[in-house]
Amino acid sequence: MDVKNMREYLGWLYYQYLLVTGIYVLEPWEKSIFNAVLVTMVAMVIYTSYVFVPIHVRLALQFFSGLCGGQHESTMTLMNWGGPIISSHHPATN
């Protein structure tokens, strides 16, 4: 019962997507082309964000923490802390 409602709801969502993007007026093969292109683009976006976002976020954190660390008196401890992480990332980014 719940599965049936879910499927109906998903069908209605798909219908809304067709209406809102204007695909509703196109022929079925054109709909397929548009859906394929859209799914491809979304897949690429997801893949890129999955692979690259953590790396970029970590680099950004290091950069900013390096800046803040440079202003403190005790730079030694922070440099030591940042060192091993940078060196351990070399193989991955290369």
Place this chain on the structure above:
Amino acid sequence: MARTAELAQNGHVRHALNQNNVKNIATTKNGFHNKVVKNGTSTGTRPQRRGEDSFEQAPMHVAVLTYIGFGIVTLFGYFRDFLRAVGLEKCHVAQERDEQKDFVPLYQDFENFYTRNLYMRVRDNWNRPICSVPGPVFDLMERVTDDYNWTYRLTGKTIKNVINMGSYNYLGFAENNADFLQTVADKLSKYGAGVCGTRQELGNLSIHEELEQLVAEFLGVESSLTFGMGFATNSMNIPALVGKGCLILSDELNHASLVLGARLSAATIRVFKHNNMQSLEKLLREAVSSGQPRTHRPWKKILILVEGIYSMEGSLVRLPEIIALKKKYKAYLFLDEAHSIGAVGPSGRGVVEHFGVDPRDVDVLMGTFTKSFGAAGGYIAGKKELVDYLRTYSHSAVYGSAMSPPITEQIIRAMKCIMGADGTKEGHQRVQQLVENVRYFRSRLQEMGFIIYGNVDSPVIPLLLYLPGKVVAFSRTMLQKNIGVVVVGFPATPITEARARFCVSAAHTRPMLDKVLQALNETGDLLRVKFSRHRPSLRPALYDETDYELDS
């Protein structure tokens, strides 16, 4: 997405606003009015307070999505055109023969881009064949398409009792009741069906004279002239009234017939914002003070073109303000009451009665018999000198064939019914029923959360849908529920404001309206078109801000 038939009836051509300086004093050389219009004695009743027009704006995301939708379909249009050009797909549109390929192109391919790539995909929503009288319900012939609306075939089945929310049947005179139509049948046997001539050449029947006297009496003016076609009444008579050296001030949203008549007349045309009195006053002041463009001679005539009810918006004209302006600046007023005659006013006599204005204040009263009277044709009414002048100088009166006798009799009987001159209360009941239906329908739609344009009293109700996909889905869904609606899109409306237009009729009963409202509720939820954020009160008119800059 409306078609030429739709365009011819209801299309609106938009033109750009010109701002030039012109000068005029109110001399009228060779005008049809060479004396100052005397103020008619006021009727003693105050002009009625008009309800406010509402033009609510949609949320921003709706406009963005509309453009995106059109953009995507346009891209696919280019893609399909490419396929057709390359030869991978069969081309259904007209093409030149092989021998003519070297000549100048006969069929402009790109001009029809929109028709070919968007309208054709969805044109099953228009031109549906009807096989009964278009009363409150009608029968539809079912047609299917095998090649995505390029060709149709009729299955032979009839869809019965589809509720009609699209015909201009305001007072319900589109009927085939044998009792009511008895006089029409009599006149058909007396005069025949065709007139075989123009009014000038043995086509002027006694029944035409009777009709003209009746129209003049109905409207409260001196005299009137009738024509066989409503569109031709506007487009052929405005050139007879104004010419070169005259100025036409026309509302932004005027009908195609008024625009065509104005362009054919060779007068200068200036456009003022829809129902915006500040814009109109600014144009009038510039016209009176600066005169014609280069020579600064006074304008020969200034004519203001407005409509009673604008059929795409459902808004009412601001008649008392326009009459005050016209008297102040000594201009002439042409009022096109195509949709409002019979449909507004306590006794059905149009916007003039609705506002309590003296009909002698309006110089040219024009209207059509196609809408509230269930016939065909148009009229122009006003002072006797005006009408006598038009009898000789109007193209439509001289060359157009005269109105057919049974149609003339249908108008006569409808008009007598509305006036109460046939001895029954039928006309009065119909007018009251229409008022009640309009109020009920509008208030319920407003409650449900749809965006509705227009005045509370107007029987034309545009329901905004905005997105092209939803417009098409709306029409098809309503037909599945056995309700026939008219949807209109670009180019008859602005590109972001596609709408469904309902015309309430006095012949609709309360159960019918309830059924329609129920279906609208369901469809609105299914398609998510309930965009209104202002339930339940109406917003004041958006065009109240001052447009006129004080420059001294």
